Amino acid sequence: xxxxxxxxxxxxxxxxxxxxxxxxxxxxxxxxxxxxxxxxxxxxxxxxxxxxxxxxxxxxxxxxxxxxxxxxxxxxxxxxxxxxxxxxxxxxxxxxxxxxxxxxxxxxxxxxxxxxxxxxxxxxxxxxxxxxxxxxxxxxxxxxxxxxxxxxxxxxxxxxxxxxxxxxxxxxxxxxxxxxxxxxxxxxxxxxxxxxxxxxxxxxxxxxxxxxxxxxxxxxxxxxxxxxxxxxxxxxxxxxxxxxxxxxxxxxx
Ligand code: NDP
Ligand code: 8X3
Numbered sequence: 001x002x003x004x005x006x007x008x009x010x011x012x013x014x015x016x017x018x019x020x021x022x023x024x025x026x027x028x029x030x031x032x033x034x035x036x037x038x039x040x041x042x043x044x045x046x047x048x049x050x051x052x053x054x055x056x057x058x059x060x061x062x063x064x065x066x067x068x069x070x071x072x073x074x075x076x077x078x079x080x081x082x083x084x085x086x087x088x089x090x091x092x093x094x095x096x097x098x099x100x101x102x103x104x105x106x107x108x109x110x111x112x113x114x115x116x117x118x119x120x121x122x123x124x125x126x127x128x129x130x131x132x133x134x135x136x137x138x139x140x141x142x143x144x145x146x147x148x149x150x151x152x153x154x155x156x157x158x159x160x161x162x163x164x165x166x167x168x169x170x171x172x173x174x175x176x177x178x179x180x181x182x183x184x185x186x187x188x189x190x191x192x193x194x195x196x197x198x199x200x201x202x203x204x205x206x207x208x209x210x211x212x213x214x215x216x217x218x219x220x221x222x223x224x225x226x227x228x229x230x231x232x233x234x235x236x237x238x239x240x241x242x243x244x245x246x247x248x249x250x251x252x253x
Contacts (some may be wrong), residue, residue, distance in 0.1 A: 002053065005225075006030040006071075006081050008061055008119055009088030011038040013188030014138060017214035018085055021222050023052035030055045030078060032070075033088070061088045061115025062107075071122035083225055084123050085136045086116040086160075091153040091194040105152035112156035117163060128174045135171075136221055137164045139182040144237060145246040157182075161235075168234060177232040179224050184239030185249065186212035208251030209242035 005022045009015040011033035019031050023046040031046075033039045036058045043056040055078050059066040089112040092104035116137060127133030142150055143157035164180035171178065191202035216238070224233045243249045 002026055002028045003082040004028045004030065004078060004080060005083040005085065006032070006123065007085040007087060008032045008115070010042065011035045013190060014183075014186070014214050014217045015085070015087045016042060017218035018087065018221055019046060019054075021215070021218040022083075023050045023054065025222070026050075026052070028053040028055075028078070030057060030074075030081070032057045032059060032061075034058065034060050061119055062110040064114075064118050067115070067118040068122050071119065079126055080130065081123055081126055081133070083134045083136065084120065084127075085138070085221065086119055087136075087138045088115055088119075089138060089156075091190065092196070094149045094194060095151075096149055097151045100149075100151055108152045108156045109159075112153075113159045113163070116160060120167070124171075127176050128171070131174050132176070133174070134177040134179065134225060135167060136224070137167075137178070137180045138217075139164065139180045141182055141184040141237060141239060141243075141246045143180070143182050147246045150246075164235070175229075179221075179233050180235045181217065181221060181224075182235070182237045183212055183217055184237075184243045184245070186214065186217065186240075188214050208253050209249065210240055211242075212238065212240045 005027050007015050007018050010019045010031035019029050023029050029052060031039060031043060031054060039056045039058055043054040046052045046054045057070050059070050061067060092107055093100055120135065137160050139160045140157040142154045143161040146154040161180060164178055168178040187206045191205045192199060195201040220238055
């Protein structure tokens, strides 16, 4: 029987690429996101292109009741989730601590932190009962260094890092692997969302160098997911070659 992966935030960027990678390798994919049309279109694409089995679930990870309602009532053939990828997330704004919007801060914390632990708590009973599973949490270089005007986004990703460590310790008796993937700048819809639809501003983030692409992250997760049962990559920072960390990014031209 094919294995099952659940990927949150699969309507674009990393999540979509991860779904495509695993579907192409014959995994059964549960994909989630808020934009229903996009999500269902992607599900159809994966079915047509790879003959993959795909279940698409529309919910907002910030809504605790929705998360639990959807994930604790999965059809029997979708219950035994082998891999959970906590990927849904966003940055909103790049403003100084004194002027940044409280609403943006709440949304980032509610999505990146609380959404992650709601989804994990909803899925975990399946993994602990089976004494197996692999949880991937998408952190960031912003989980490692705090940069100017990064405030709540950096805080949310530091929390992802801390919660990943906590999960790893507490879930040891259940043989559950926990891998925190921390990418640097990657060309997805991330910056368009961060700059609230300002495409020009978003484009400048990725100009003058070759950034990471979503497929790079998907391939890395696929690699980590296919190591022998006794091996776990706990924490992985990946950047494009032009970037050293949150502070050093070499641009040309
Ligand atoms: P995208 O904007 O392309 O994708 C974000 C995904 O998250 C979308 O599918 C979106 O779906 C989903 N999402 C956002 N908010 C919610 C919500 N409340 N409920 C459910 N789904 C939600 O960005 P990326 O692919 O780049 O980002 C994926 C993750 O990677 C994020 O956690 C981000 O912080 C992190 N990251 C990104 C980096 C980058 O430079 N791109 C680098 C390091 C980390 P929908 O809108 O349909 O709900
Ligand atoms: C996204 C990368 O540099 O905008 O997590 O924080 S960065």
